Structure formats: structure tokens, C-alpha cells
Amino acid sequence: MTETGNKTDKDKSIGVVETQYYTYAIPGKEHKLESGEKLGPITLAYETYGKLNKEKTNAILALHALSGDAHAAGVHSGQDNNGWWDDMIGPGKAFDTNRYFVICSNVIGGCKGSTGPSSINEATGKPYALDFPFITVADMVHAQRHLIDYLGIDRLLCVTGGSMGGMQVLQWVASYPERVRSAIPIATALKHSPQQIAFNEVVRQSIMADPAWREGNYYEYGQPEKGLALARMIGHITFMSDQSMEEKFSRRLTSGRFSFGFDADFEVEGYLHYRGANFVKRFDANSYLYITKAIDYFDLSGGRLIPGGKAIDTRFLIISFKSDWLYPSYQSQEIVRLLKRKHVDATYCELRTTYGHDAFLIEVEEQTTLIKHFLDKTFNGYLVVSDHGI
């Protein structure tokens, strides 16, 4: 394989994939959450790509961000719905499915097949809504560990993800270091800053301020569309950068002239409306509330990532993006500082893209190169790099 693969290889998708489901925490064996509450049964929606080798040493767990799902790559039968990381997972791609077995599961609290506030509460026969217990990133990871146990994988070659997915990566290392050979947290943080919490709070308030939210009991009536769309519009602003918005929209007008009204005059307004309207069709408002709260609660700063005198042999590749102002590079550098103090083998690179926080979802060539070679080294050691150097 050359560093970025040839064009045809790169464009190849994994093809048709199917979501699978795993249920655990059956009555009597409920999952005890970090909050102390119990939850069960729990279903996790997940997909897998590539083949698990006989030794079960080539498994990679990809973890999704706030609004992601288990569908990370390929398409579903008869549909045109490429997975959220289709640019990165597939034959010859950064996470090369010709070599590795990639797993992606929807987080608990989500709404894409895993148990969340829109799921039916077996005790009442109705959706949980706000009866759903608060979940944390540690709870999400705990649930994933059950899935990895079920798949018979003792040690993951790699856990990876961006944004909230990166938080889950860090949580995997904190909770189960012996089960993680390497970690690739991208555009993430050890904890949310007050600015990040503030954005999430505005997002939550915009949902809850919509009368259609009905204290969370909207399932018979339909989503609080206005509030949720507004929440997502705010989100999209933070995912882009000043420069990427300039490149994408500039001040272009939707109809060539001002309307002298409050319609979407500018393309950027139209884009936000479009993204907001699309989002309400695919994402549950209560899930958005619960998951943003889980992100705000997350904190592995101080000694919590690698406790006390514990030594870990997990290798790290940490990536941040210069134009990402939602998860600025200093937050990734805080992870690096922590790893330095603990002698952890790690690589950190800040990439110079203009895409802002969204960059991790896009096939940035440098990101692909870094990940591909980092995995290669983790999987094969130095045997495969003999064509370099001296």
C-alpha cells in the first residue's frame, strides 16, 4: 500500500452493510450506571466491517460523536446512505477493512437502535422520555465493553473517534487500559471548558423552550421540531470555521437579491435551515439533551485518565485541527502533557485544515496517512517499514 492508496482504491466503499443488535442487562442483571441508577435491558445497535482474524488481534472500535450512529461505513441495502466515517473506513482507507475488523456501535442514550430515551420502557410499555436515567461517557463505554466481550475480543487493536467519540476513546483507556493496544482520539478534550458547556446549554435550552417539547413527553405528538432544528443550527456554526464558512458560502444570496424580509437571504442561512430541518427527521430531541449532558459531565483531567502509579502500554495518536475552535488544539495538548508525565508512547499532530471541528469527519489526507501508518506500526511493529530510511 502506498501512503494514500491509489484513487480507485480510495473511492471504494465497503458496500452494503447491515446493522446488528446485541441485548444485555436483562432483568436481574441490570447495568448499574455511574449515577447509581439501573438500566436494563440494554440493546446496542452495531455494525462491523472487514473480517476478524483467527487470533482476534485486528479489531478496531470506532466511536461516534454526538449525533452519530452505528452506521459508520458503507450503505444499507437499497439506500444511498453512506456511513458517517465512510471516507475513513473501507478497503484501502485509513482504517483498512482489508486488514482490520472495524466495529461501530451506537451509544446508549442514543436514538439509532441503542437503548435511549425514545426506547420503550418495559416497565410502562411507553417511551422512557425523561424517565430515562442520566448516562455518562463511562456508561457508554461500559456498555461497549459488554459488546466487545460478546464478540469475543480480548484486546482491541485500536479505539478511535472524534469529538465525543474521542472522549469515549479516552474513557476506554481510563476504564480498560489492558484491553486497548492503541488509541486515536481526534479533535477532543479531557473535559469540556465553560465555553463548550455554554454552547451545549444553549442547545438544550432551545429544545426545552419549544412548547412542543412537552417536558419530554412528545412521542405521541411528534418532535419539538423548532427547538431541535435551532439546536442543530447552533451546533453547525460551531462545527465549521470562519474560513470554511467563507469558502462555502461567502455572502452569496439564495435568490440573487435581498428580500427585505426575514427569509433566508444568504446561502449560509439557507444551509443552517436545511441542516436543522433534516436533523429533526433523524434525531430524537431527548437523546440530544441526554448526550450533551453526558459530554458536559465528562472529565478525565488530573489523574483520572491514568490513575496513580499505574503504567499503561497503550500507544496514542492524538490529532487536532488548527481551525477547530470548538475543540481547540490546546485541549489535545493537555492530553499530550498528561501522557508525557506518564511516559506513554504517543504521537501528536495538529493538522492545518480549514474545515474546523468537522475536519475529523472528512478525508483529510494527512489524517489518513497518520492513522494508516500508526496502525501499521501498532499491528506489525517494524517489520513492515523496512523500505524506509537506512
Add this chain to the structure above:
Amino acid sequence: MASEDIRLDHRIIYSIIGPESRVLDLGCGEGDLLYPLVRDKQVRAQGIELDDKAIQECVKKGLSVFHDDIEHSLREYPDNCFDYVILNQSMQEVKNVDFVIHEALRIGSRVIVGFPNFAFIRSRFMLFFRGKAPITKSLPYTWFDTPNVRFLSIDDFSDFCTEKNIRIIEAHYLGERRIIHFWPNLLALNAIFVLASGNAKKA
């Protein structure tokens, strides 16, 4: 390894560093120095590099690198956590040399410094007879386009070490292709010093 086309300074540093050492290379570039050490001597290596393209090359070689500048990169490391800290052809690009050398001595048992000799005979000729800022094999830059911010001779650096109570364990003087044995301050293009802290506690 040691084949003829390897840079002389890399060959010398390669020979200094023992198997399975813990090594930090400050300004590791594309990892050409670290890679053979890791491959042949199972050295546990960490590079620090500011150039993101160079980092890509390091990762292709399977090396671990932090994207950072040298001065910022040192603070977080605990005392004595490396056997060797390397500053090869990067010290002259650092503004706060004193701080960097002392931090390097704090986190490493030995510090290997490689730098170009400003008092090399050709430099002296250029300055004295032609009245121009010297350009040599080891200082190949024009005055307006150089990454270097510090210009020093071998004798300057020896004086610095004496003044700062830094022990010089070894010194190697390099010509274009071979070691220089006589009048290094006049005849050497580059020097490589192995340093240790002057305090007795660091054996």
C-alpha cells in the same frame, strides 16, 4: 547498519547511544536519526518536531513524535526520564539556549548536542577577507533566510559549559566526511558534545 551514505553526525550519535535506551530527539526532523536507533537498537524514542510534514514522515517510519516547539516541549517531563536527550543541529535555532540545555539535563542523564562551528576556517576567511557573512557546508544559509538565531564556535560552547557547571563527557569534531583531530575550533565544520549535569548525583 552503518553504511557510507549515512550522515557522519548521525553515525557518531548512533554509536554513542546504547541499546534499549530512552531517547528524546528535540527537533527530530523526518526521523532519520531516530529510525535506525529504534530499528536496530530497540531504543524507546520520542521525537519533538514543529514541521507537520516532517511529522508525517516520522509516523511513516513508525516513530512517535509530538508536534511542538523545543522550548515548550520540555516542561512536562519528569526528572531523569530519558537516558539521552538529543539536540542535533537544533540548538542554534533555539532562542532560550540556557533554559533548553538545563531542562534537557534535568530530564535526561546525558544530553547530546550537535552544532555548526562558526569559527570554521572558511567562515573566518569569508568574514576576514571578503567581509561577508560566512556561508559554509554546516552553515549554508544566507543571512536573511536562516533558521539559526545563535552563532557560536566550539570554544564558545566549551566556555558556556564551564560557566554553567556542565560536564563535557565526550566531544567529537567533524569535517565534511571525517573526524577532525587537531585544532577543532579552526578545522571542524560541526561538533558533537555529550553533556551531563555538573552535579554529582547524575552518574
